[in-house]
Amino acid sequence: MNPENARPIATTTPLPSKVVKDDEGELVAAAKAGDVSAFETLVGRYERKIFRLTQNITQNREDAEDAMQEAFLKAYEHLGNFEGNSRFYTWLVRIAVNQALMKLRKRRPNHVSLDEEIDTGEDTVPREVEDWGPSPEQRYEQTELSGILGQVIGELDPSFRTVFQLRDIDEMSTEETAEALGLSVPAVKSRLLRARLKLRQKLSRYFRQGEAS
Amino acid sequence: MKCTKVWEEISDYLDSGIDPVIRAEIEQHLLKCEKCRVVVDTTKKTIDIFCNSEPAPIPEDTRHRLYQALERKYKSCRP
Numbered sequence: 001m002n003p004e005n006a007r008p009i010a011t012t013t014p015l016p017s018k019v020v021k022d023d024e025g026e027l028v029a030a031a032k033a034g035d036v037s038a039f040e041t042l043v044g045r046y047e048r049k050i051f052r053l054t055q056n057i058t059q060n061r062e063d064a065e066d067a068m069q070e071a072f073l074k075a076y077e078h079l080g081n082f083e084g085n086s087r088f089y090t091w092l093v094r095i096a097v098n099q100a101l102m103k104l105r106k107r108r109p110n111h112v113s114l115d116e117e118i119d120t121g122e123d124t125v126p127r128e129v130e131d132w133g134p135s136p137e138q139r140y141e142q143t144e145l146s147g148i149l150g151q152v153i154g155e156l157d158p159s160f161r162t163v164f165q166l167r168d169i170d171e172m173s174t175e176e177t178a179e180a181l182g183l184s185v186p187a188v189k190s191r192l193l194r195a196r197l198k199l200r201q202k203l204s205r206y207f208r209q210g211e212a213s
Numbered sequence: 214m215k216c217t218k219v220w221e222e223i224s225d226y227l228d229s230g231i232d233p234v235i236r237a238e239i240e241q242h243l244l245k246c247e248k249c250r251v252v253v254d255t256t257k258k259t260i261d262i263f264c265n266s267e268p269a270p271i272p273e274d275t276r277h278r279l280y281q282a283l284e285r286k287y288k289s290c291r292p
Contacts, residue, residue, distance in 0.1 A: 002238070003277040016229045031292060032292050034291055034292070036287050039283075039292075040280075040283070043279075043283065047271055047276070047279065048268035048269070048270060048271055049268055049270070050269050052268040053276070063277070065275050065279075068275075068279065069278065069279050069282050072279065072282075072283060073282060073286050075246075076283065076286055076287075076292060077286065077290055077292070078292075079292030080292045129251045129252055131251045131252070131254070131255065132255050133256075134257060137262060137265075145262075146266065146269070149262070149263060149266055153263075160215070164263070166264055168260050168264055169263050169264065169266065173266065174228075174230075189224060192224055193221070193223065196223070196224060196259060196260060197220065197223070197256065198258055199247065199259050199263070200252070200255050200256045200259040203254065203255075203259055203262070207255075207258075
């Protein structure tokens, strides 16, 4: 999709989100009226989440930086097209996803579309069912744990990890995630289920009982 | 209810977005199936551990380039 076309799908009421703060609408209105500092408040609020998103999709630092930068520039340039029918953050995510996918396609031209049919087969059927230790977080140093989480999520197909990030890491609602990615709600639910089961399986390598830390 | 059905419903079960009848069937199944109890529990832990992870700060040079680009954009256009 052309990012310029990444306009919000009309909804009757804004959807709930734990990501978005109450003053977002005011900041957007001020930015539209030419208040640069209001726009920069929005950038500062979301830059880390957007960078993590573009990193998760592209799995490449340089591409992630470019995609994040392009997303914020396009958001500013096209802010006049944003009608407020969805959250600004949802609209921004949609632009960022498109930018990141364009980068990914340049590197892997035979890959990637988030709405393509994907294999949802046997690899998500739970095989390892050993219980985990009581507190996986306490078995690893924070930096080591971050490395493990980055490693396992990077092993997922982009269409899984993007849904997982928006839904479970950024805590967007299923409906917002569907809107941001241009997917149906059932498609988001299906991918989320597969992503969760795949990640559970992968993390079991590190967290199962008796595994040395 | 079979184990495979439980696995298909795990997401909705953990998100509390499930039909109460199916929820009751799953909970009945979990009482007698240790394998599924472990799968449900470790799937919940998977979500929790990622959910609690804060995004790392953007590297300063990356952030600097972002704000430089925005400065140029502010001069060249208005929303």
